[in-house]
Amino acid sequence: MTDRVVVITGGSRGIGRATAIAAAARGFRVCVGYASNETAARHVVAAIEGRNGKAIAVKCDVGSESDILAMFKAADAFGTLGALVNNAGIVGTTSRVDEMSAERIQRMMAVNVTGSILCAREAVKRMSTRHGGKGGVIVNLSSVAAKLGSPNTYVDYAASKGAIDSFTVGLGHEVAGEGIRVAAIRPGLIDTEIHASGGEPDRAHRLANAVPMKRVGTADEIASAIVWLMSDEASYVTSAILDVSGGR
Ligand code: NAP
16 A cells, blocks of 8 residues: 555545545545645644655545545546545534534534535546456544434434444445445544534543543544554454444
8 A cells, every 4th residue: 555645535634634644644645635724734744744644635625526526636646546535524512403404404514414425436436456456445433422322412424434434334345345345434533623613622531521431532532443444454354343442
């Protein structure tokens, strides 16, 4: 896989940033997708280049098909695709279902579900041996919310991650004979800015005591699992979903 390109959606911050740096350290050329924070994306590229890695930053709102097509075009110019990390994801503010607008739910599904499926479509077109590709790996970011359902918080988010679990199993089977492995990670409570974007910066720490390991996880701990799934050490792993959640 060395010298192959990995596309990481939402690679500018949090879990995506940690994954970008870890993947570059393992020899991947990293396409760092970002939605709007160009400065953060450029910092990730600089951090990778400062360690003699190769990276580019590409603006891509995964809620937009044209952005996705443009990002994969930029990745093609950077090298041969070997992996996709469907990491970009959003939460909503704490709400009950009977308070949610259609716009909120549609945006949640557009970014977390449709965006991931469209990115996977573009990756399969490039990596599948059926299309003349050399194979590769797709890692999707689910969440333990898919199992817990997130009542009174964001069941729309939980449902979007449930869709990612089903998609991982199905796509994995679909392309298993074409050189592509597909897996998902279900992170638990991870210390990133996603909780602030949901209106509660301290959410992970507030709930830490309910985690069997009694602590939040770090973005690096998720990135380690992702780059393992991307590696040949995971060569017999497909359609698999791995909880990285301290037991939550
Ligand atoms: P984060 O810290 O909020 O970072 C989000 C990243 O995604 C940023 O790089 C952001 O780009 C990008 N992004 C946001 N909306 C996007 C869009 N529409 N299109 C493309 N990129 C977009 O998030 P995180 O905590 O690292 O979460 C990463 C993934 O892990 C998500 O799928 C999340 O659901 C999942 N997860 C996280 C946790 C947790 O506790 N943190 C738990 C379970 C699952 P900009 O920098 O440009 O804004």
